[in-house]
Amino acid sequence: MEPNKMESFTRENRILGNFYGTKNSPTVIVFAGIHGNEKAGVFAARNVIAKIRERNLKLRGNLHIILGNINALNKGIRFEHVDLNRIWRNRNIGQLGGDDKEFNAEIIEQKDIFVIIKNILAHEKGPFYFLDLHTTSASSVPFITISDSLNNRKFSSNFPIPVVLGIEEYLDGPLLTFINEYGHIALGFEGGSHESPSSVVNCEAFIWKALVHAKCLKKSHLSDYQEYQKTFLDLGCEYQFFAIKYRYELDQDDDFSMRPGFENFESIDKGEYLATNNGVEINAPRGGKIFMPLYQELGEDGFFILQKISKFWLNASIVARKLKINQFLRLIPGVKKDPENNYTLIVNPKVARFMATPIFHLFGYRQQIYKDNKLHFIKRDRKISEFL
Ligand SMILES: [Zn+2]
Structure with a gap:
């Protein structure tokens, strides 16, 4: 198998790697390729699996690496009928008991993934850490997205990169929001842009660090831990929280085009010329950091604008929640x-x-x-x- 070249997968390959540790606790579950055009996570996961096997690494807890949209991965597309990361609602799950013949490609993928998650949660004792690997169409430093629970914040604090809170208010039915509703830790990791080789490196470093911080793998058992640590430190980012303050939403028929060259988290000023939509110039309604500027065909959002969250707010929210x-x-x-x-x-x-x-x-x-x-x-x- 050539590095960073994708073989084709079948549904039988969905569980890319399954490892059971000496203590069977905790369990780390990694999803890769939930979007079929985002292969970096799959390559990274494959590297991790190969190293565990080559080095005969003994894990303390369990690790499951699960492929997302296999049909779309094989075709090199984001999705075929429906975005696999927008259909995790109870009403959707309730329909999965039906006949596969009635389902489109993504619903079949969802059903497989749901059954795997259910089995893991039923048979292992946890705690459970769910990690979902993605990449972006714009160039970007790696960042984390979480639902704003205190356990998610705490686990995110192991990574010196931006953390974006509350994106679920703008998305309908992402997988991790669904999982969060059962109380488990769930982090989305965006490793960089789709095609950048560094996105693979970042995703791999993220998996190793997550295994160590979840106490699934002892730091001393991972000879190149410092290298993964360095991958993060070399980014020159900080562990900082951001909130979404503005969303430029698109209609299906819009002819939207972002001005070239914007990077995620780049500072923008109020009034700055950002994009054109249906021939009209779109200017920033406020200052902040540009987020997820759309540089691909498919998408419901042209861009978001972020604002850094103050330490005061973060601490106040901890107190407010702990006081119940x-x-x-x-x-x-x-x-x-x-x-x-x-x-x-x-x-x-x-x-x-x-x-x-x-x-x-x-x-x-x-x-x-x-x-x-x-x-x-x-x-x-x-x-x-x-x-x-
Ligand atoms: Zn994605």
């Missing part, structure tokens, strides 16, 4: 508890518009859905609960 004073949120007029779900608050959008959204964020709630003219805010910190 979130019950008081229900006292705000227009806010009530969802009778069916302890973690959900149902909010009148008029309240949310004026003041509530930043308060909900502080307490670790993120807006998830809009139903019956009400916003649903879902708490990201939660106890481990039984998987479906």
